[in-house]
Amino acid sequence: MKDWTGNNNSVFKTLGSSAHAVEDRETYDFYATEPKALIELLKLEKFNSNIWECACGAGHLSEVLKNAGYNVRSSDIIDRGYSQELKDFLSIDVLEWDGDIITNPPYKYSEDFVRKALQIIPEGNKIALFMGIQFVEGKKRKYLFREAPPQTIYVSSSRLNCAKNGDFSKYSENSARCYAWYIWQKGYCGETILKWFN
Numbered sequence: 001m002k003d004w005t006g007n008n009n010s011v012f013k014t015l016g017s018s019a020h021a022v023e024d025r026e027t028y029d030f031y032a033t034e035p036k037a038l039i040e041l042l043k044l045e046k047f048n049s050n051i052w053e054c055a056c057g058a059g060h061l062s063e064v065l066k067n068a069g070y071n072v073r074s075s076d077i078i079d080r081g082y083s084q085e086l087k088d089f090l091s092i093d094v095l096e097w098d099g100d101i102i103t104n105p106p107y108k109y110s111e112d113f114v115r116k117a118l119q120i121i122p123e124g125n126k127i128a129l130f131m132g133i134q135f136v137e138g139k140k141r142k143y144l145f146r147e148a149p150p151q152t153i154y155v156s157s158s159r160l161n162c163a164k165n166g167d168f169s170k171y172s173e174n175s176a177r178c179y180a181w182y183i184w185q186k187g188y189c190g191e192t193i194l195k196w197f198n
């Protein structure tokens with residue numbers, strides 16, 4: 001398996017020690033995020049020194065955070081050779097995580113990840129989720145946005161890639177999807193600010 005740059009040996013290489021079959025991994029929606037997405041966000045947004053990457057995949061975002069000096073907790077429901085903990089984030093029963101949460105969640109459960117993350121962080125802390133721009137629409141989702149509006153949505157001005165099973169070698173510069181970082185600060189109930197990055 002190749003890393004996000006298309007090379008065979010880098011820090012982002014999937015170590016491949018999972019007990020799960022390839023089909024399982026795909027079922028759980030593993031699309032690795034191009035690290036540049038987070039490198040650019042960190043230039044614009046300040047976070048708590050403790051960050052939980054709660055669907056860390058092969059660590060593409062966790063490694064960016066570590067390199068930037070954050071204390072990073074990394075977990076995933078599937079062992080992709082990177083996570084410190086195997087955890088179903090949606091089933092956890094923790095009172096609170098004393099830090100911020102940053103991830104690219106599984107598409108199908110994006111809204112559940114938002115709600116869960118908001119439940120467990122302290123007032124004033126942040127969550128940053130990397131998701132498609134389509135997340136802003138949807139009849140059901142309007143209730144989420146009313147209850148808990150994101151503070152800021154950063155839309156990527158240039159296309160970024162998310163690679164199925166972490167294989168960036170198949171992707172060109174022209175990704176078909178537009179992605180954005182959605183930032184919630186727990187307790188914020190003002191207007192959502194739209195900004196651009198990258």
Ligand SMILES: C[S@@+](CC[C@H](N)C(=O)[O-])C[C@H]1O[C@@H](n2cnc3c(N)ncnc32)[C@H](O)[C@@H]1O
Nearest residue numbers: 028031032033055056057060077088089104106
């Ligand atoms: C879109 S991938 C993103 C991986 C990583 N965050 C990144 O940006 O490179 C989603 C990840 O969520 C994990 N996942 C799916 N359901 C989960 C759950 N309920 N709890 C924790 N992780 C989950 C998948 O195994 C997969 O690694």
